[in-house]
Amino acid sequence: MNNLIGLSKGQSALIDNDPWELAEEQQHRKESGNPGHWILPLADWLEHCQQTDTCRGSQTQIGVLLDPEDDPEILAEWIDQIPLIALQFHTFRDGRAYSQAFLLRARMGFKGDLRAVGEVLRDQLVHMRHCGFTSFAVRKDKSAADALKGLTGFDMIYSRSVTTPEPLFRRRGGAK
Structure with missing residues (x-):
């Protein structure tokens, strides 16, 4: 998969040689003899x-x-x-994958790579990370290097999240 950003030990970086491929990408590369790791749609995976x-x-x-x-x-x-779960963003206005990510991490205890695919844009990355995503397949017409800057900007959130389970008032020594 190209145009990919990954998180490892809290640090974000561009990923150059990612072996994972969406099933439709894999079909085009069968001839190469190295299909990599498959990411199948749920029905096909089941x-x-x-x-x-x-x-x-x-x-x-x-x-x-x-x-x-x-x-x-x-x-x-x-x-x-499951080593990797990819959550599809068909449009940047659809936030259901954020809820799926939080459910997978916080309630179901998923420990593998949680990847955002589809309409993934720079402005969404910080929020995606707080919901539990660990890799981001940035939209093909956008620069992953530029999007990487989206993970270094404002990161203070007030409510709890997967990455910061305590709300801000508790982190600052407020009432418990």
């Missing part, structure tokens, strides 16, 4: 898992793509074995 049982264990190379209307709870049975 079918693949049921047919091959390759979605269990720590060595799986299959990630799942959730559309905004998909229920993340469907993944509960496999949540500890």
Whole structure:
């Protein structure tokens, strides 16, 4: 996947050689002999898992793509074995993937790579990080290097989040 930013140990950086590919990208690269790791849409991922049982264990190379209307709870049975979950932003105005990300991290305990794909823009990155995203596939017509600056700007939030579970008044020594 190109135009990618990743977080590691709280630091953000451009990712050059990411092995993950969305299923439709993978179809175009079959001839190359190196398809990389697949990210399958939920229905295809479920079918693949049921047919091959390759979605269990720590060595799986299959990630799942959730559309905004998909229920993340469907993944509960496999949540500890999934290496990557990509959440689709069809438009920057649709915030359902933020809710999915928070649910996956805070309630379901997902520990793998949580990737934002689709209409991912610079101004969204800080909020995405606070919801639990760890990688961002910036829209192809935008610069990932420029978008990277979006993670270094204003980062103080008042409410709790995945990255800062205490609200600001508690972080400043207020009432508990």
